[in-house]
Amino acid sequence: MSAGLAPWALGSDTGGSIKQPAALCGIVGLRPTYGTVSRYGIVAFASSLDQIGPLGKTVRDCALLYRIIAGRDPCDSTTVDLPEPVELPKREDLRGLRIGVPRELNEAEGIEPGVAEAVARAIDLCRELGAEVGECELPRSVEYGLPCYYLVAPAEASSNLARYDGVRYGFRAEGATLRELQRRTRDAGFGDEPKRRIMLGTYALSAGYYDAFYGQAQRVRTIIRAEHDAAFERFDVLAGPTSPTVAFRLGERTENPLAMYLSDLLTIPSCMAGLPGLSLPCGLSAGLPVGLQLVGRQFAENTLFRAGHALERALAFDRVPPRLAAA
Amino acid sequence: MSDGRGTGSSQRWEPVIGLEIHVQLKTRTKLFCRCEAGWGAEPNRRTCPVCLAHPGTLPVLNGRAIEWTIKLGLALGCRVAERAIFHRKHYFYPDLPKGYQISQYDEPLCVEGRVSVPGPAGDLEIGIVRAHLEEDAAKTVHVGGAGGRIGGAEHSLVDFNRGGTPLVEIVTRPDLHSAEDARRFLQLLRQTVIELGVSDAEMELGTLRVDANVSVRRAGEAALRTRTEIKNMNSFAFVGQGIQAEAERQIGIWESGGEVVQQTFDFHAGSRTLTASRSKEEADDYRYLPEPDLVPVEPSRELVERLRAELPELPGARIRRLEGAVGLEAAAGLVTGGRDRLFERVVAAGIEPRAVGNVLMNQFAGTGVDPEAVDAAELARVIEARDRIPRSAFVEALAASGDPGFSAGPYLADAAVSDAAELEPIVERVLAANEAQVAAFRAGKQGLLGFFVGQVMRETAGKANAKVVSELVRSRLER
Numbered sequence: 001m002s003a004g005l006a007p008w009a010l011g012s013d014t015g016g017s018i019k020q021p022a023a024l025c026g027i028v029g030l031r032p033t034y035g036t037v038s039r040y041g042i043v044a045f046a047s048s049l050d051q052i053g054p055l056g057k058t059v060r061d062c063a064l065l066y067r068i069i070a071g072r073d074p075c076d077s078t079t080v081d082l083p084e085p086v087e088l089p090k091r092e093d094l095r096g097l098r099i100g101v102p103r104e105l106n107e108a109e110g111i112e113p114g115v116a117e118a119v120a121r122a123i124d125l126c127r128e129l130g131a132e133v134g135e136c137e138l139p140r141s142v143e144y145g146l147p148c149y150y151l152v153a154p155a156e157a158s159s160n161l162a163r164y165d166g167v168r169y170g171f172r173a174e175g176a177t178l179r180e181l182q183r184r185t186r187d188a189g190f191g192d193e194p195k196r197r198i199m200l201g202t203y204a205l206s207a208g209y210y211d212a213f214y215g216q217a218q219r220v221r222t223i224i225r226a227e228h229d230a231a232f233e234r235f236d237v238l239a240g241p242t243s244p245t246v247a248f249r250l251g252e253r254t255e256n257p258l259a260m261y262l263s264d265l266l267t268i269p270s271c272m273a274g275l276p277g278l279s280l281p282c283g284l285s286a287g288l289p290v291g292l293q294l295v296g297r298q299f300a301e302n303t304l305f306r307a308g309h310a311l312e313r314a315l316a317f318d319r320v321p322p323r324l325a326a327a
Numbered sequence: 328m329s330d331g332r333g334t335g336s337s338q339r340w341e342p343v344i345g346l347e348i349h350v351q352l353k354t355r356t357k358l359f360c361r362c363e364a365g366w367g368a369e370p371n372r373r374t375c376p377v378c379l380a381h382p383g384t385l386p387v388l389n390g391r392a393i394e395w396t397i398k399l400g401l402a403l404g405c406r407v408a409e410r411a412i413f414h415r416k417h418y419f420y421p422d423l424p425k426g427y428q429i430s431q432y433d434e435p436l437c438v439e440g441r442v443s444v445p446g447p448a449g450d451l452e453i454g455i456v457r458a459h460l461e462e463d464a465a466k467t468v469h470v471g472g473a474g475g476r477i478g479g480a481e482h483s484l485v486d487f488n489r490g491g492t493p494l495v496e497i498v499t500r501p502d503l504h505s506a507e508d509a510r511r512f513l514q515l516l517r518q519t520v521i522e523l524g525v526s527d528a529e530m531e532l533g534t535l536r537v538d539a540n541v542s543v544r545r546a547g548e549a550a551l552r553t554r555t556e557i558k559n560m561n562s563f564a565f566v567g568q569g570i571q572a573e574a575e576r577q578i579g580i581w582e583s584g585g586e587v588v589q590q591t592f593d594f595h596a597g598s599r600t601l602t603a604s605r606s607k608e609e610a611d612d613y614r615y616l617p618e619p620d621l622v623p624v625e626p627s628r629e630l631v632e633r634l635r636a637e638l639p640e641l642p643g644a645r646i647r648r649l650e651g652a653v654g655l656e657a658a659a660g661l662v663t664g665g666r667d668r669l670f671e672r673v674v675a676a677g678i679e680p681r682a683v684g685n686v687l688m689n690q691f692a693g694t695g696v697d698p699e700a701v702d703a704a705e706l707a708r709v710i711e712a713r714d715r716i717p718r719s720a721f722v723e724a725l726a727a728s729g730d731p732g733f734s735a736g737p738y739l740a741d742a743a744v745s746d747a748a749e750l751e752p753i754v755e756r757v758l759a760a761n762e763a764q765v766a767a768f769r770a771g772k773q774g775l776l777g778f779f780v781g782q783v784m785r786e787t788a789g790k791a792n793a794k795v796v797s798e799l800v801r802s803r804l805e806r
Binding site: 039040041042043044047048074075076077078155156158159162163164165167168169170178182202205206207210214218 | 380381383384385386388415417419425426427483616619620621622
């Protein structure tokens with residue numbers, strides 16, 4: 001996308017796999033409200049979190065693609081009809097919009113200074129465009145969002161990945177008995193990260209641990225949702241960085257799963273709450289793109305498109321990195 | 328001995344039985360996909376990406392199955408939950424392609440029911456804990472090895488046609504206290520299910536499956552002792568035998584100072600024995616997870632009330648209604664055999680109830696004629712004439728009574744020979760030809776009466792009135 005090889009793309013997102021890559025690559029990505037886009041056809045990872053969303057060069061492109069993919073699908077019982085049609089954004093101001101800046105999302109440990117600066121400039125710009133900007137809080141969402149995510153997602157993944165046993169389809173390793181065939185298929189077919197998550201998830205769902213882990217995580221999820229709802233009583237959009245850092249080097253974090261997990265810290269809370277989030281490029285840090293995350297109410301994609309579009313026009317982000325432009 | 332409260336030392340013991348029943352619904356399609364459900368297709372023809380658990384597929388709930396489960400729940404006196412949710416029940420077995428079964432767990436569709444089962448000592452009140460909806464597993468066939476079981480089999484085959492078929496699981500409270508109680512309850516339940524039109528409920532075909540939880544306690548004891556579970560009993564008779572055998576085993580253990588261990592047993596019909604299949608130590612951890620691919624089921628009040636209004640008069644009530652006329656056993660037999668409506672129509676035509684009950688329960692039942700296809704007025708004429716026409720004509724008439732346009736006339740015309748003067752020479756001839764049997768009869772073998780009557784019937788090509796012949800033979804020999 002960033003290299004201009006495709007006009008649009010669809011991403012599958014569980015805890016940030018649309019917004020985070022969009023931020024790191026300097027493009028626009030929307031993770032829609034849970035239930036607005038069918039999951040039929042995607043390989044399920046964490047069913048209560050999985051969503052499909054558009055990636056594009058502009059907010060308007062994302063809106064165009066979203067307009068096509070959104071809506072109820074009889075093959076996915078968790079989908080709904082959109083309460084209002086998708087509107088392509090036109091306005092270039094933010095008058096009448098109230099934008100909240102959750103302290104925890106903007107001041108979390110690990111946010112690089114260059115990222116914080118670019119995001120702060122974008123938020124200043126919101127004021128200039130006529131938005132009403134104020135601080136707000138999401139204390140438990142950010143503190144507990146990530147740990148809860150790493151209970152819910154692996155638990156569901158451990159369930160969803162059980163079918164890949166090599167019997168009916170897909171990769172199969174040979175074995176003298178069914179059990180041996182299945183063991184070897186799983187051993188060779190799954191990478192380290194899926195295995196890690198299957199083990200975590202199986203443990204979290206075990207008898208005697210369910211209430212302490214999966215059950216508790218789902219209760220916290222309700223609290224996260226309530227916290228967001230409270231913030232949306234005062235604001236229409238919540239703004240902050242998409243990723244704490246700019247793009248890291250290839251393979252840099254594969255040896256350190258925890259650091260990798262932390263890179264989803266800021267995208268996870270709204271995913272856990274099932275809310276839509278839009279990431280758009282808002283500047284550079286150390287020569288690499290920084291993403292601004294806008295989170296909206298359930299089904300408020302139109303508001304996100306409007307805010308994102310106006311900001312995009314005002315920011316005039318140049319998608320071609322300077323070092324490439326110079327070359 | 329069909330009663331667990333048998334004789335001897337077991338007299339002081341009372342079995343405590345709870346049942347877990349699976350009823351396969353006969354919906355046109357499966358529970359979560361559009362595949363045709365039901366019997367008769369080549370293996371693995373009624374499958375699709377959804378019921379084979381292919382990547383990317385999602386379940387879509389069959390609304391008819393929900394309605395039928397509610398209907399069945401209402402017939403069992405259950406309360407229909409305002410909100411029910413599906414759970415994933417995980418286990419690895421080749422019959423379960425997703426690695427989990429979609430079932431219901433702590434928020435089932437129907438709860439807290441009660442069924443009154445007419446019994447000799449008043450109604451048995453059987454509590455229903457729950458009736459929930461779930462998908463059936465595929466069918467596995469183990470080839471080679473002993474007894475068609477997976478251990479020792481050379482290979483196993485899986486037929487996914489059954490996988491994903493809707494099942495209602497019904498769990499009773501431990502309110503049953505004998506194998507006989509269990510049989511009465513199950514027969515009533517089966518008839519209820521059949522009359523609701525939601526399942527064929529054939530134990531032999533596995534569309535009705537019964538597991539029993541059994542414990543025993545000393546009469547008067549309030550607490551429950553350790554229970555065991557019996558599986559694989561695929562007829563009403565086997566359910567009775569399995570419960571009986573297990574209750575006796577447990578009584579033996581307690582009386583010899585031992586301790587019953589929580590276990591699951593398989594019943595073997597051939598030897599009527601139980602073998603342990605797994606103990607509690609190996610109990611499965613199903614890792615229940617609320618099914619994120621489905622939304623909660625919230626049946627509207629209107630739907631529940633509409634389904635309640637559609638319920639027919641239930642079999643239990645009908646047994647009680649007929650009990651006065653023909654006695655409990657005949658009433659229960661007529662109702663659970665699906666012949667009580669015909670009974671009432673024939674009685675309404677003026678025939679004596681006990682005679683009608685007797686014929687419908689015995690000779691008529693033997694014909695396999697569909698009671699619903701019978702013209703009751705014509706059948707009434709046949710039953711009314713039962714002592715006047717030859718036995719063969721009577722039986723033929725019953726067998727034909729379900730045919731379209733059946734008329735009793737031709738069978739009645741074939742009147743039996745009841746004239747003693749006409750029959751006496753034949754009786755004499757038969758007795759003369761069977762001297763040895765005559766001597767034996769006179770020496771006390773009264774059972775030979777039937778033999779003589781049979782001989783006379785043969786001589787007359789079945790046209791003799793058996794009752795008259797029997798009287799003639801008796802008076803002739805006892806002279």
